[in-house]
């Protein structure tokens with residue numbers, strides 16, 4: 001890895017961020033007349049903590065990581081955008097990702113006018129380090145990996161991810177949106193030894209809080225400081241942070257959802273295996289299944305006509321005739337199977 005200072009876009013390292021009233025004074029005072037807030041208590045009249053220390057501490061604590069290594073965001077999508085804007089010069093530098101994978105990396109790169117290069121996975125969705133290496137050149141700043149990967153749900157061996165990071169001059173972003181559903185080791189276990197690794201997690205999936213918009217990035221203190229400098233001052237509202245903290249404080253709720261969902265996933269696999277239209281179900285460590293059908297278009301339409309919507313992934317590389325099915329409640333899965341069996 002190059003020194004972080006040399007990886008950041010020109011001028012950003014030296015930039016001083018907007019200093020909020022809450023930055024200028026830290027500690028407890030009895031009268032706050034510094035932020036042009038309404039003084040009457042509406043419950044929401046005060047600006048929130050720009051660094052969401054309580055939220056970061058709660059999640060860091062749950063994951064057994066120092067809170068100075070955690071950044072909280074308006075969904076992991078916010079972090080993806082921030083990282084591109086911190087590290088990649090428009091028009092000249094590039095990002096390498098795998099394909100098929102989560103679509104936001106490419107969209108976000110293009111929104112920022114940064115070239116996005118795709119390295120095809122192996123036919124069974126395994127990581128192909130040679131293709132990744134071939135896509136990298138001197139202008140590559142970021143590599144996006146996703147494990148368990150969306151849209152198919154398999155996990156990459158952590159040793160391979162680490163090897164890619166160790167041999168790369170830039171930053172590797174490992175998106176672990178679905179890690180809670182997986183038995184595999186999280187990238188957090190090698191974070192200390194891998195200074196150019198950033199791990200993304202979210203409360204949108206296993207925690208059941210997609211509408212709150214809460215995501216986290218884990219990385220070195222220096223990387224977290226860069227994210228803090230680049231973000232909007234109040235990227236998470238107090239109401240949302242409070243709800244998120246209350247969920248982090250009772251993780252059994254999430255753990256129960258995960259256990260229940262994995263049971264549903266296994267039972268859905270069994271039932272799908274008995275459906276005539278199904279050719280193949282790909283291994284999944286996540287809360288969805290990628291399924292190859294004889295004719296995905298016909299299946300998609302048949303289900304749609306009965307009010308059941310799947311995600312059509314058939315146009316993606318390696319995904320011909322494939323639909324992605326989010327695991328539903330047992331009732332929803334039963335209906336899905338009954339329509340598929342028609």
Ligand SMILES: *Cc1c(COP(=O)(O)O)cnc(C)c1O
Pocket residue numbers: 074075076077078102146150175177201202203204205210213214215
């Ligand atoms: C759903 C998903 C996310 C979630 O993003 P949020 O902005 O946190 O809701 C991130 N990455 C992947 C791969 C996903 O599938």
